[in-house]
Amino acid sequence: MALNFGDAFVNLMPKLMSSLLVVLQITALAFILAFVLGFLIALGRLSSKKALNAILLVIVEFIRGTPLLVQCFYIYFVFPALFKLMGMSISISAVTAGILGFGLNYACYMSEVIRSAILAVDHGQVEAGLALGFKKSHVMLRFVIPPAVRNSIPVFGNYLITMIKDTSILASISVAEMLLVTKNYAAKTFQTIEAYTLLALLYLIISLPLSQVVRILEKKLNHAKR
Amino acid sequence: MEEQVVFEIKNLKKNFGELQVLRDINMEIRKGEVVCIIGPSGSGKSTFLRCLNLLETATDGQILYEGADITAPKFAAHEYRRKVGMVFQRFNLFLNKSVMKNITVAPMALNKVEKEAAEEEALELLSKVGLKSFAGAYPETLSGGQQQRVAIARALAMHPDVLLFDEPTSALDPELVGDVLEVMRNIAASGMTMIVVTHEMQFAREVSDRVIFMADGYVAEEGTPDGIFTRPKNPRTKEFLARVLKEEEE
Amino acid sequence: MKKKFLGMMLTAVMTVTLCACGSSEPAADSTDTGSGDAASVSDGTVSETLAGYRENGFVIGADLFAPYIYEDEAGEMIGVDYDILVAVLNELGIENIEVKPTAYESVILELNNGNVDCTCDGMYITEERMNQGVYFSDVCYYENDCILIRADSDITSEDDLRDKKMAVCTGSVAADLADAMLADGKIAALDYYTSNDLTFQAVSTGQADCVLCDCFAAAPAMGEDSNLNLKYLDSYTPQLEDAVAGFGFRASEKEFVAEFNAVLNEMKEDGRLQAIFDKWNMSSTVFCGVEEGHTKNLAQ
Numbered sequence: 001m002a003l004n005f006g007d008a009f010v011n012l013m014p015k016l017m018s019s020l021l022v023v024l025q026i027t028a029l030a031f032i033l034a035f036v037l038g039f040l041i042a043l044g045r046l047s048s049k050k051a052l053n054a055i056l057l058v059i060v061e062f063i064r065g066t067p068l069l070v071q072c073f074y075i076y077f078v079f080p081a082l083f084k085l086m087g088m089s090i091s092i093s094a095v096t097a098g099i100l101g102f103g104l105n106y107a108c109y110m111s112e113v114i115r116s117a118i119l120a121v122d123h124g125q126v127e128a129g130l131a132l133g134f135k136k137s138h139v140m141l142r143f144v145i146p147p148a149v150r151n152s153i154p155v156f157g158n159y160l161i162t163m164i165k166d167t168s169i170l171a172s173i174s175v176a177e178m179l180l181v182t183k184n185y186a187a188k189t190f191q192t193i194e195a196y197t198l199l200a201l202l203y204l205i206i207s208l209p210l211s212q213v214v215r216i217l218e219k220k221l222n223h224a225k226r
Numbered sequence: 227m228e229e230q231v232v233f234e235i236k237n238l239k240k241n242f243g244e245l246q247v248l249r250d251i252n253m254e255i256r257k258g259e260v261v262c263i264i265g266p267s268g269s270g271k272s273t274f275l276r277c278l279n280l281l282e283t284a285t286d287g288q289i290l291y292e293g294a295d296i297t298a299p300k301f302a303a304h305e306y307r308r309k310v311g312m313v314f315q316r317f318n319l320f321l322n323k324s325v326m327k328n329i330t331v332a333p334m335a336l337n338k339v340e341k342e343a344a345e346e347e348a349l350e351l352l353s354k355v356g357l358k359s360f361a362g363a364y365p366e367t368l369s370g371g372q373q374q375r376v377a378i379a380r381a382l383a384m385h386p387d388v389l390l391f392d393e394p395t396s397a398l399d400p401e402l403v404g405d406v407l408e409v410m411r412n413i414a415a416s417g418m419t420m421i422v423v424t425h426e427m428q429f430a431r432e433v434s435d436r437v438i439f440m441a442d443g444y445v446a447e448e449g450t451p452d453g454i455f456t457r458p459k460n461p462r463t464k465e466f467l468a469r470v471l472k473e474e475e476e
Numbered sequence: 477m478k479k480k481f482l483g484m485m486l487t488a489v490m491t492v493t494l495c496a497c498g499s500s501e502p503a504a505d506s507t508d509t510g511s512g513d514a515a516s517v518s519d520g521t522v523s524e525t526l527a528g529y530r531e532n533g534f535v536i537g538a539d540l541f542a543p544y545i546y547e548d549e550a551g552e553m554i555g556v557d558y559d560i561l562v563a564v565l566n567e568l569g570i571e572n573i574e575v576k577p578t579a580y581e582s583v584i585l586e587l588n589n590g591n592v593d594c595t596c597d598g599m600y601i602t603e604e605r606m607n608q609g610v611y612f613s614d615v616c617y618y619e620n621d622c623i624l625i626r627a628d629s630d631i632t633s634e635d636d637l638r639d640k641k642m643a644v645c646t647g648s649v650a651a652d653l654a655d656a657m658l659a660d661g662k663i664a665a666l667d668y669y670t671s672n673d674l675t676f677q678a679v680s681t682g683q684a685d686c687v688l689c690d691c692f693a694a695a696p697a698m699g700e701d702s703n704l705n706l707k708y709l710d711s712y713t714p715q716l717e718d719a720v721a722g723f724g725f726r727a728s729e730k731e732f733v734a735e736f737n738a739v740l741n742e743m744k745e746d747g748r749l750q751a752i753f754d755k756w757n758m759s760s761t762v763f764c765g766v767e768e769g770h771t772k773n774l775a776q
Binding site: 122124125127128129130131132133134135136138142143146147150 | 279281303304305306307308311312314316317318319320321322331332335336377380381384
């Protein structure tokens with residue numbers, strides 16, 4: 001069997017490039033959503049209001065306990081059906097469902113990272129802030145959250161890389177991302193080897209530099225600590 | 227001459243769950259007094275101090291500051307703490323901020339002091355503690371003694387009426403202790419009301435107006451430095467002093 | 477005297493033998509499993525093959541696949557092909573019918589080896605297969621494409637699709653057709669899904685307005701008890717025109733196949749075949765009439 005990478009490259013690459021834009025768009029928006037939501041969830045979980053804490057704990061455990069694909073399916077297929085049952089009609093595009101699903105899912109993981117980073121900040125810093133006359137909320141905002149966020153950056157960097165690769169599951173809800181485009185191409189041309197090799201290479205080309213950046217960030221932050 | 231009573235502590239009790247740390251504390255602190263609290267570890271000295279600035283909440287009893295009941299529910303603790311500052315055993319400088327920022331952040335945010343004025347005063351305070359050239363440094367580059375002095379400057383920047391010291395030199399290498407004690411001496415001389423929990427007996431003897439010996443959650447004995455150190459009445463005081471002073475001599 | 481008697485006896489025996497030979501039908505082929513011949517049933521003469529099947533039973537070679545032929549929860553065989561085959565074979569007097577699960581790729585081989593007696597699963601009638609020794613029945617149905625829309629949809633014609641979004645299963649024949657439709661402006665947008673059931677779900681939920689798929693892939697989704705609430709776009713003309721399917725038999729059993737076709741065509745005319753299609757919620761476009769359904773097997 002003769003492999004024709006040249007053909008595959010010329011025919012598939014343009015499609016992969018435009019689907020890459022979709023991937024980057026979804027990842028960027030979902031990541032921002034996850035960061036903001038994760039932050040709010042972390043603060044909610046740290047608050048002294050027991051009811052809030054309990055509700056958030058249940059939500060977080062539920063989302064961390066079900067697969068991301070199932071959650072995206074739910075948002076894309078089940079939510080419109082549920083709304084229909086209740087007499088309302090909403091339409092969620094596949095891309096929106098992806099952004100929401102990813103944002104919510106990753107928010108739960110990120111909230112745990114932020115929460116433990118906040119708890120890891122030396123309590124002495126908090127007491128110093130309080131002793132000077134700051135309200136507890138101000139102490140958190142000025143002296144606890146900034147170092148906590150800074151310490152979370154390497155982990156978040158890794159989450160970003162993971163998210164980019166995870167977008168491939170959105171093929172199942174018809175998002176025209178890189179895997180679906182490749183599947184279509186391979187099904188028509190039967191150039192399975194060439195197509196999937198190109199796909200894998202493209203993922204690598206995106207992930208490797210990002211990993212480097214995260215590693216450099218990590219080094220810089222460790223330097224600053226000392 | 228009767229100085230104004232700043233703190234009135236009545237029947238103060240503090241439990242941590244089953245553990246009774248403060249059993250029944252009664253005390254008065256007057257304006258301008260330098261009071262040193264000494265005693266064995268576990269006697270509740272630090273807990274008592276932290277009750278005074280509400281870092282701990284009393285289980286029972288009352289603390290009156292200038293007549294106001296600070297132990298009352300819904301008392302505005304954060305405003306109160308601007309007048310009653312604290313210096314911690316482990317300094318607790320803000321690690322992500324420079325020395326200058328450490329000192330100016332509270333006055334600027336809470337007392338609404340302008341940036342230039344705050345920085346000017348910060349430099350003055352740094353001079354007073356002997357660290358004028360360290361304004362731009364970050365805490366991790368300073369020695370323990372230097373950090374503690376910055377911490378004192380930070381507390382002073384809020385112009386408190388009272389300064390609480392929670393074992394300020396216990397975490398320091400011996401050779402650095404002297405500089406910090408020197409600063410504290412100067413502050414005492416300027417008339418600040420100070421309550422100091424310490425193991426530095428010499429300092430207590432030389433600088434304080436009154437010494438309080440605490441043991442097992444009670445005030446076991448109190449009196450003038452001379453009285454406590456040379457003529458302790460309570461056997462526990464005697465026992466404690468005998469042990470501690472012998473260590474100091476060594 | 478003895479010589480004359482022997483001679484008469486010999487003549488008589490020869491005559492009787494000649495007569496007997498003359499009245500028997502031309503013999504069926506070597507693969508005949510039947511014992512005895514012309515034991516005819518009430519409706520006249522039957523082929524030896526048929527007689528053999530009546531006696532010994534008939535084996536269907538099937539790759540179990542919905543909705544052609546598959547097992548229900550109770551383990552019973554059901555399906556479109558099963559219903560058609562059983563109906564025709566029963567009418568031919570064959571009661572003992574067995575289904576032998578066979579991989580699709582090997583079913584023709586099994587047929588030629590005599591392990592199964594016919595193929596099904598919507599096998600296309602092609603010359604290539606005829607060359608492999610398969611003798612096809614008349615066309616049992618068309619395997620063409622259809623469009624599904626929501627039951628409450630107001631789409632009535634193909635023109636209505638111009639501003640609509642279509643869902644299609646990636647990698648299927650329908651995908652190529654849908655791509656062409658998109659390129660020609662017959663639909664406004666096209667979403668790819670990784671399996672058929674997801675395309676149906678998408679239309680049902682409203683994420684797409686219509687789905688283009690193979691009629692036989694659609695049938696399972698169209699049952700009364702399916703809560704997908706879809707209907708066929710009846711005005712749609714299938715684009716796959718040449719996909720005719722038939723049951724495959726051995727080339728040595730031409731006569732039996734003729735008998736089979738007779739019953740099959742009868743069922744086409746009196747509506748029994750359509751009834752089977754209706755039972756399985758098939759699109760109306762799969763029906764192939766008698767005239768156009770004659771299979772021209774290669775000259776044997």
